[in-house]
Amino acid sequence: MPRIRHVLFTTVAFFTLVFVGDRLGATIMDRVVMSTRFRYADLYQGKLPAEIIVLGNSRGLHMFHPPAIRKATGRMAANISFNALPTVLMPSLWHDYLQHHSRPELLVYEVSCVNRMNERGALEGYTTFMGHSELLTRCIAKYKYREFVASQISHLYRFNSDLTWRSLFFFRSSDQDWIATGRVTDSQLDRTLDVGVEEILYSENNVSAAKEVLSLADRQNIPVVLIVGPQHPRYLAAVPELSSWIQWLEKELDRPILDYSAAITDHNAFADHLHLNPEGAESFAERLRQDGVL
Amino acid sequence: MYFNSLAFLAFFPCFFALYWLLRGSLRVFLCLVGSYIFYGWWDYRFLTLIVISTLVDYAVGRLLGESKSMPTRRSLLAVSILSNLGILATFKYFNFFADSLQVVVSAFGFSLDWPTLHIILPAGISFYTFQTLSYSIDVYRGHLQPERNLMRFAAFVSFFPQLVAGPIVRAHEFLPQISTDRRFDWAQFESGFGRVLQGFFKKLVIADSIAFVADPMFADPRGYSAINTLVIVVLYSFQVYCDFSGYCDIAIGLAKMLGFELPENFRFPYFATSPSDFWHRWHITLSTWLRDYVYIPLGGDRVSEWNTYRNLFITMLLGGLWHGASWNFIIWGAIHAVILVLHRFVVNRSRLTYVSSFDRAVSSTTPHPFVKQFATAMKCLTLFGVICITWVFFRSGTFSQAVQILSQIVSLDGLSPSTLQNRIPLLKTCGLVAMFVSFELTSKLSLSTYVVTRMPVARAFYYASLLWLIALVGTFSGTQFIYFQF
Numbered sequence: 001m002p003r004i005r006h007v008l009f010t011t012v013a014f015f016t017l018v019f020v021g022d023r024l025g026a027t028i029m030d031r032v033v034m035s036t037r038f039r040y041a042d043l044y045q046g047k048l049p050a051e052i053i054v055l056g057n058s059r060g061l062h063m064f065h066p067p068a069i070r071k072a073t074g075r076m077a078a079n080i081s082f083n084a085l086p087t088v089l090m091p092s093l094w095h096d097y098l099q100h101h102s103r104p105e106l107l108v109y110e111v112s113c114v115n116r117m118n119e120r121g122a123l124e125g126y127t128t129f130m131g132h133s134e135l136l137t138r139c140i141a142k143y144k145y146r147e148f149v150a151s152q153i154s155h156l157y158r159f160n161s162d163l164t165w166r167s168l169f170f171f172r173s174s175d176q177d178w179i180a181t182g183r184v185t186d187s188q189l190d191r192t193l194d195v196g197v198e199e200i201l202y203s204e205n206n207v208s209a210a211k212e213v214l215s216l217a218d219r220q221n222i223p224v225v226l227i228v229g230p231q232h233p234r235y236l237a238a239v240p241e242l243s244s245w246i247q248w249l250e251k252e253l254d255r256p257i258l259d260y261s262a263a264i265t266d267h268n269a270f271a272d273h274l275h276l277n278p279e280g281a282e283s284f285a286e287r288l289r290q291d292g293v294l
Numbered sequence: 295m296y297f298n299s300l301a302f303l304a305f306f307p308c309f310f311a312l313y314w315l316l317r318g319s320l321r322v323f324l325c326l327v328g329s330y331i332f333y334g335w336w337d338y339r340f341l342t343l344i345v346i347s348t349l350v351d352y353a354v355g356r357l358l359g360e361s362k363s364m365p366t367r368r369s370l371l372a373v374s375i376l377s378n379l380g381i382l383a384t385f386k387y388f389n390f391f392a393d394s395l396q397v398v399v400s401a402f403g404f405s406l407d408w409p410t411l412h413i414i415l416p417a418g419i420s421f422y423t424f425q426t427l428s429y430s431i432d433v434y435r436g437h438l439q440p441e442r443n444l445m446r447f448a449a450f451v452s453f454f455p456q457l458v459a460g461p462i463v464r465a466h467e468f469l470p471q472i473s474t475d476r477r478f479d480w481a482q483f484e485s486g487f488g489r490v491l492q493g494f495f496k497k498l499v500i501a502d503s504i505a506f507v508a509d510p511m512f513a514d515p516r517g518y519s520a521i522n523t524l525v526i527v528v529l530y531s532f533q534v535y536c537d538f539s540g541y542c543d544i545a546i547g548l549a550k551m552l553g554f555e556l557p558e559n560f561r562f563p564y565f566a567t568s569p570s571d572f573w574h575r576w577h578i579t580l581s582t583w584l585r586d587y588v589y590i591p592l593g594g595d596r597v598s599e600w601n602t603y604r605n606l607f608i609t610m611l612l613g614g615l616w617h618g619a620s621w622n623f624i625i626w627g628a629i630h631a632v633i634l635v636l637h638r639f640v641v642n643r644s645r646l647t648y649v650s651s652f653d654r655a656v657s658s659t660t661p662h663p664f665v666k667q668f669a670t671a672m673k674c675l676t677l678f679g680v681i682c683i684t685w686v687f688f689r690s691g692t693f694s695q696a697v698q699i700l701s702q703i704v705s706l707d708g709l710s711p712s713t714l715q716n717r718i719p720l721l722k723t724c725g726l727v728a729m730f731v732s733f734e735l736t737s738k739l740s741l742s743t744y745v746v747t748r749m750p751v752a753r754a755f756y757y758a759s760l761l762w763l764i765a766l767v768g769t770f771s772g773t774q775f776i777y778f779q780f
Contacts, residue, residue, distance in 0.1 A: 007480055010750075018758045025762055156765040165722050188517065 026155030030131055033159065037174040038167035043080055043093070044132040046100040048176075050078035052294065053097065055090055055213065056110030056229075058083040059274055063229035064108055065281035066176045072285035073294045075105075079176060084122035087113045088143060088205055091212035092135035098220060107217050107224045108294075111257060114206045115245055116198075125161040127151045179278055180271040189234050192273045197238045200245050207252045214253065225293055226257040230264035230284060235273035263287060295335035297544050298497060298770075305332065306548070313552055314478055322472060325449040332454035333417075340416040343381055348451045350377045351426040352444055358433045359440035367434055374430035378423045386415055390619030418458035420616055424583055426451055429465040431587055438466050446472050455548040459541045461559035462579040468554070476553025486550025488746075488753070491760040493543030494768075496536040500730050502769035503723045504533035507716055512689050515699050519708025522715055523699055525724070530689055531682045532727050535563065538577070562738045564681070567673040568641075569633045572681065580616065584609050599642065606638070607631040617688070622696065626687040633680060726767060 034041050042048045052075055054064040060081030069077040080093055090113070123140055124147040130137045141148040151158045166175070217224045228246055236242070242261060250257050264270070264287075269280030276284060288294045295302050309328045316324055334341045354374040361367050383391075399405065429450075432438035441447040450468050511518055511526045518526070542559040549556045559578050566572035573581045585594075592605040607628075614627015683700065690696035714720055736742040746753045 003480070010484075010754075014754050014758065017754055018761050021758055021762055022765065025766070029766070150770075154765040156762055160766050160768065160770075162719070165718050169718055169721075191514075191516070 022154050022156050026158060029156065029159040029164070033128060033164060033167045034132075036167040036171050038163070038170045039078075039080060039082065039175055040093075040126075040129050040163065041167055042174065043097055044100060044129060048078040048080070048097070049076070049101055051075045051105045052077040052108060053094075053104045053106070054079040054081055054108045054110070055094060056081040057085045057087075057113040057116060059112050059229050060085075060108075060110035062179055062271065062275035062277075063110060063227075063281060063284055065179050065276075065278060065285065068278070068282040068285040069294060071282065072289045075294070078104075081110065084116075085113065086123050086143075087116065087203075088209045089123060089126060089136065089139050091209050091216065092133060092139050094213050094216055095135055096133050098216065103220055103222060105223070106294075107213075107222050109210070109213060109224055109226050110229050111210060111226050111249060111253075112228045112261075114203070114210050114249060115200045116206075122162075123147075125163045127158040128161050128163045128167070130158050131155075179281060180275055181277055182271055183268050183277060184232065184270045184272045189232065189273055192235065193238060197235065200239070200241055202245070202248065207249070210249075210253060214255065224255070226253070226255055227293070228257060228259050228261050230269075230276060230280070231261050232267075232270045232273045233262070233265050236261055258293065260284070260287075295332045297541070298494070301335065302332075310551065317475055319445065321475065322443075322445050322449050325454075325472070326445055326452065329449065329452035329454035329457060333452060333457055336417055343385070343416055343419065344422060344452055345448075347378060347381060347423060347426050348448045350374060351430050351451070352441070352447045354430050355433045355440035355447070356442070358430070371430060371434045375427065378427045378430075382419060382423050385419055387615075387619045394621075421460050421462055422451055422457060424462050424580075424616075425464075428462075428583060428587060432465060441465070441469055443473075453549075453554075455552075456542075456545040456556055459538070459545070460577070460579055461542050461545065461557050462583055463556055467557060471554050478553065482553065483551050484753075486547040486552075488757050488760075489543050489547030489550060491547075491757055491764075493540045493545075493547060494764055495760045496540030496543060496730075498764050498768035498770065500726055501533045501537035501540060502771065503719075503726055503767065504529045504536075506769065507720050507723050508533055508689075510716075512691070512695075512699075515695065515702060518702060518715065519710075519713035520703050520706050521709050521711065522713055523702045525714070525720065527682055527686055527699065527703065529723060529727060531564070531678070531685050532730065534685060534688070535560075536730065562734060564678050564734075565674055565738055566677055567670055569630070569637045569677065569680075572677060573630075573634070580613065584613055584616075588612055603635045603638070606634050610634060621693060622687050622690060625693060625696075626684055629684050629687060633684075722767075 034045060039048070050066075052069060052073075054060055054066075054077060056064075058081070061079060061083060064077065064079055064081070066077040066079050069075065080097055085093075094107075123144050126136055127140060127147060130140065130151060137148075140151075169175075170178075214224055228242070231239070231242075243259065246257050246259055264276065264280055264284060266280070266283070269276055269283060271277040271280070285294065295305060305328075309324070312324055313321060313328075330341055330344075333344065351374055354370050358367055358370050361370065396405075429438070429441075433440050441450070446469065449472055450463075450465060453463070453468065453472075456463055508526050508530045511523065512530070515523065539560040546556045546558070557579055561575040561578065563572055563576035566575050589605055589609040592608060593601055594605060595602045597605070610627045610631030611624060612627070614623045614625070614630070617623040617626070686699050687693070687696045690699060733742070742756070746756050
């Protein structure tokens with residue numbers, strides 16, 4: 001009997017230790033992440049006030065560089081796009097932005113994200129911010145149920161994501177000016193084209209998420225500009241169906257989309273086949289100002 | 295079934311509970327059924343091979359036990375060797391040898407219309423065939439009494455914790471254990487549980503994090519700078535170690551939880567100070583298998599110096615080939631053979647060489663322990679560098695790719711840290727590896743072992759922190775263990 005009691009006591013004590021440590025560790029991790037200057041830590045603390053808000057995936061991130069927009073227009077911009085940000089998560093982030101900040105003057109929505117297949121791909125990364133958004137949590141529960149359950153069991157698991165590590169990287173300075181540098185080389189382009197162009201997706205989930213973003217903006221009378229940003233001319237030539245996809249999306253959203261996919265032809269403006277480098281982002285911001293978009 | 299899968303997470307607790315509820319032959323039967331479910335989870339057809347191997351070696355063992363005639367015994371052994379190696383040759387090496395023969399014949403202007411077998415390599419085939427082979431050889435040599443109970447023998451061949459990726463367990467280590475009912479021992483269970491956690495930590499936190507940054511480079515090394523390539527090559531050496539030793543830790547831990555003791559397969563291999571020392575620490579059960587059943591029967595080191603080198607070479611080539619049907623593994627084995635031979639050659643001429651006289655000076659006359667430690671550290675680091683180079687051949691898809699990776703490093707083209715790709719995951723992975731190395735160092739110095747074994751609270755904290763780290767930085771992509779392919 002004393003042996004069984006010892007075994008039971010040890011087991012219960014161990015699992016209590018694991019549970020308490022998990023919750024304590026998660027609380028500490030949350031404090032640490034929220035004290036960084038990473039875009040979503042700033043978003044959930046109301047530290048991203050801006051006149052222009054940019055939403056999109058990595059293309060939105062690289063094409064609308066806040067320092068470049070400020071330089072071109074003199075207006076304060078904040079970019080809440082991110083690499084591989086799933087389109088289905090965008091309404092939650094946009095909603096949460098509006099909850100924590102005063103109303104911006106313009107939403108720039110880089111809509112090429114709607115044709116991406118990553119609606120589930122990078123979603124689990126956002127468990128890091130689950131404690132700060134009910135909508136985000138619901139979205140993860142809908143599309144990534146296993147990760148959702150795991151993050152309910154272990155709160156530390158919520159911080160097991162690329163976003164946590166990125167947050168720690170931006171401990172002191174904001175990541176709003178982060179953008180890929182360098183210039184794409186011909187051999188890199190050759191390799192990309194060897195692999196083949198990414199398939200264009202006609203996704204209902206993505207379209208309804210985009211509609212939700214627009215209706216949130218409409219409800220607050222925030223003007224929205226829908227844009228397809230520049231792509232490297234060689235890559236663009238390999239994606240002939242892009243324009244028909246844009247027409248399809250215009251119909252679905254019942255809004256005009258500004259097609260800037262061929263707007264930049266300078267090879268040196270690209271960090272890779274789909275992303276502008278700082279120089280490219282600067283000339284693109286200037287072009288948008290001249291066109292009266294920004 | 296993978297250890298790092300939800301299926302296993304459901305399977306093991308059920309198996310564990312039933313196992314301790316049953317007794318005697320029912321428990322052995324459960325072991326057998328559980329092991330077959332575990333193995334058949336991938337593809338039930340693979341069970342045929344394991345059953346054939348089991349039946350042949352069981353029958354051979356029984357007949358060897360009854361036969362006194364030397365020619366009959368030799369024939370029986372030949373049956374076992376041919377059937378086991380036949381299975382291996384067909385399922386693992388046939389296409390490789392056929393392709394190689396095709397290349398050689400076509401070099402002379404001929405062509406062979408050789409068939410290609412479209413078969414999947416059954417997981418862990420090299421492990422269990424070596425296990426059953428050693429049984430037959432041991433019975434033939436009279437080192438082991440043949441097992442009379444088929445169920446116990448089948449459970450030995452298919453024991454699920456170590457079935458797929460080792461350690462390679464010899465019959466004399468396992469059969470006596472399964473012949474008697476294991477008794478539940480809390481201390482053994484606890485240490486097994488800790489070992490399992492340690493294994494999962496190595497696999498999920500270290501190995502799979504490295505895989506995330508290393509796999510893209512090994513898939514296409516073009517465009518990586520010298521520093522980037524070098525860092526990834528060094529990281530890969532930790533990946534392969536943590537992946538394989540992590541599996542063995544889980545296997546040994548699970549076996550402990552079921553009351554069994556399995557042999558150790560690793561003993562801090564990267565702290566080895568010489569090539570032979572490395573093979574006494576790396577994949578110990580394969581090294582000792584090759585030593586006992588290949589190297590020593592060839593004459594070992596009881597023959598002339600040059601014949602000893604030949605024996606070493608053959609053993610290491612076979613060791614390389616055991617890993618996989620590819621020239622890269624043979625080259626990997628050959629490089630290790632050359633390193634072992636060179637080291638032995640230098641040691642044999644110790645009086646004439648600088649290295650050994652330095653060793654001697656360090657070990658016998660140097661008064662200050664720091665100098666000795668420094669020299670040992672230098673030897674470890676040098677050997678580690680050499681081992682890292684050999685891993686490039688082990689991991690690369692082709693020989694030319696391995697050469698490309700090494701020439702990228704040697705070219706010194708791009709030494710600035712700014713040329714590192716995927717910087718944040720790479721930094722994170724380097725941090726995790728640094729943590730692991732310090733963990734290994736404290737374990738080697740027996741500091742952590744001392745604290746963990748003596749203080750129950752420290753032990754609980756240690757196990758809990760492994761769980762926390764797995765939750766926080768583990769990779770849950772269900773990546774296959776590297777050694778499953780062998």
